[in-house]
Amino acid sequence: MTTYHISTVGCQMNKADSERLASGFEQLGLSESDDLRTADVVVLNTCVVRQSAEDTATGVLGVLKKCKEADPKRRIAVMGCMVGPKTDELSRRFPQVDAWARPQQFGPILEMAGEVVGIDPDGCVQELLPADPKVATFIPIIHGCDKFCSFCIIPYRRGREVSRPLDQLVRETEMLVSRGVREVTLLGQNVDSYGHDLDPATDLADLLYAVNEVDGLERIRFLTSHPSDMSEKIIRAVGELPKVCENINLPFQAGDDAVLARMRRGYTRSEYLNKIEQVRSIIPNVALVTDVIVGFSGETEAQFAQTLDILREVRFDKVHSAAYSVRPGTIAARQHPDTVPVEEKKRRLAELNVLQEQICAEINAGLDGEEFGVLIDGHSKGKLQGRTRTDKLVHIDRSEAFETRIGGFANVRIIETSPWSLRGEVTAAEMPAAGDRLRVYSA
Numbered sequence: 001m002t003t004y005h006i007s008t009v010g011c012q013m014n015k016a017d018s019e020r021l022a023s024g025f026e027q028l029g030l031s032e033s034d035d036l037r038t039a040d041v042v043v044l045n046t047c048v049v050r051q052s053a054e055d056t057a058t059g060v061l062g063v064l065k066k067c068k069e070a071d072p073k074r075r076i077a078v079m080g081c082m083v084g085p086k087t088d089e090l091s092r093r094f095p096q097v098d099a100w101a102r103p104q105q106f107g108p109i110l111e112m113a114g115e116v117v118g119i120d121p122d123g124c125v126q127e128l129l130p131a132d133p134k135v136a137t138f139i140p141i142i143h144g145c146d147k148f149c150s151f152c153i154i155p156y157r158r159g160r161e162v163s164r165p166l167d168q169l170v171r172e173t174e175m176l177v178s179r180g181v182r183e184v185t186l187l188g189q190n191v192d193s194y195g196h197d198l199d200p201a202t203d204l205a206d207l208l209y210a211v212n213e214v215d216g217l218e219r220i221r222f223l224t225s226h227p228s229d230m231s232e233k234i235i236r237a238v239g240e241l242p243k244v245c246e247n248i249n250l251p252f253q254a255g256d257d258a259v260l261a262r263m264r265r266g267y268t269r270s271e272y273l274n275k276i277e278q279v280r281s282i283i284p285n286v287a288l289v290t291d292v293i294v295g296f297s298g299e300t301e302a303q304f305a306q307t308l309d310i311l312r313e314v315r316f317d318k319v320h321s322a323a324y325s326v327r328p329g330t331i332a333a334r335q336h337p338d339t340v341p342v343e344e345k346k347r348r349l350a351e352l353n354v355l356q357e358q359i360c361a362e363i364n365a366g367l368d369g370e371e372f373g374v375l376i377d378g379h380s381k382g383k384l385q386g387r388t389r390t391d392k393l394v395h396i397d398r399s400e401a402f403e404t405r406i407g408g409f410a411n412v413r414i415i416e417t418s419p420w421s422l423r424g425e426v427t428a429a430e431m432p433a434a435g436d437r438l439r440v441y442s443a
């Protein structure tokens, strides 16, 4: 049996791509292998947001070079953000690689795998959708980004924005639901920009209304948003549509206007805070998530304090924080010297994380005794786990009285809280339907 192995790093977009590529391999008759060193077809799905991620991919390619020398029949492909529009230089550096593919360009890799098994993928490989998807799964809706934030390499690697047609996305959602999916997360580097390039132009709100109509689907999420592109129409759609979860990821990156301008983010501090106010006025129970970078070029202590102030003012449910590191090839790498010492960046990051941990602890403590609907999507350390509509991670005590399972919904009363998760007990749960093909909990 010909085997494949896909190694994935990076964001949910990459994970969704890997799931789709795996579906193509399965349709060609390949079977999955855990072992990168022995699989017949190996794919590295790469991330280059940070230089360290690219260095890791380079290291793995060194390991694969030795594997290929031992067995020249082995095929190696690299996809994802490491692959730009031109691959001449990459091919020269890594002659062990047989196929290069940009994100979502599955064709060259499927052709390579097809040659190994002697099958032409054309006509043989149908829709690239996971055959056995997770109950909460990802759907990429727009690829690339037109924003060119000064610190970010994504637009150079993933290219300009290209939206997928709305009817194709609805059909894909229907197929995923027929395979057991109950929650979808619509993905894009800038998901709020969806549809402007389609003919006729459409937008994320239109897509949310259309996906909300899919029978059997219970929840819809979307990420990542950009404050300049999140329109009132989109916010109102989230507020109105019953399946769209009241959970928004809106990165602000820095709290000071001069830093925001150097980052080329396209909004000011007050514009960002006005957007948050608008979101909260239309979606009262919304849970807010954000991304922040500390120690960007030239950031002073006073400017960093402005970032902390936004955390205190908004009180986000979750913050993804990072210390700035220069990404070669970006505008910032060319124009803005990396002036903040590493130790100072680490100190600022630690200070920010301590503050946010305290805020998360306080927000979650307020949920003690509350009851939530939880979609159970996995288990860990003998406990089921799932998420509320507001994306809170809940560990669930086993229940004698109610049958709970992965893929099912349960009402859960919160009995313990921490900054990062909740613990709860089941007060009601769905009974499995006859012929239900969702996976049963068996830990």
Ligand code: SF4
Pocket (backbone or CB within 6 Å): 145, 146, 147, 148, 149, 152, 153, 154, 155, 189, 190, 226
């Ligand atoms: S919006 Fe900015 S940070 Fe996000 S992917 Fe686009 S360029 Fe990068």
